[in-house]
Amino acid sequence: MTRRGANGPREVGLTDIELVEVIAHVARNIFINYVNEALDVTVERPIVRPLDRQTAQQ
Structure with missing residues (x-):
């Protein structure tokens, strides 16, 4: 990472x-994703599917 890249958020x-x-939240989410994949955990939230253009225009 360049010096400019490191100072960008500041x-x-x-x-x-x-x-x-922010870094802690990202690390936590990555860890949880790895655990869920390793243990084959079922995701409890509904899967969101993109709308097609015809449905979105109605």
């Missing part, structure tokens, strides 16, 4: 604490 106003929180 340039838009994120603090170090907020950056750590």
Whole structure:
């Protein structure tokens, strides 16, 4: 990562604490996804399917 890339979030106003929180959430989600895949856990939320153009225009 370049120096500019590392400072990008700070340039838009994120603090170090907020950056750590974002990284922690991403790491948690990746970990949970790995566990769910390894244990073949059924996802309990409904699958969202994209609408076709005709349905979306109605």
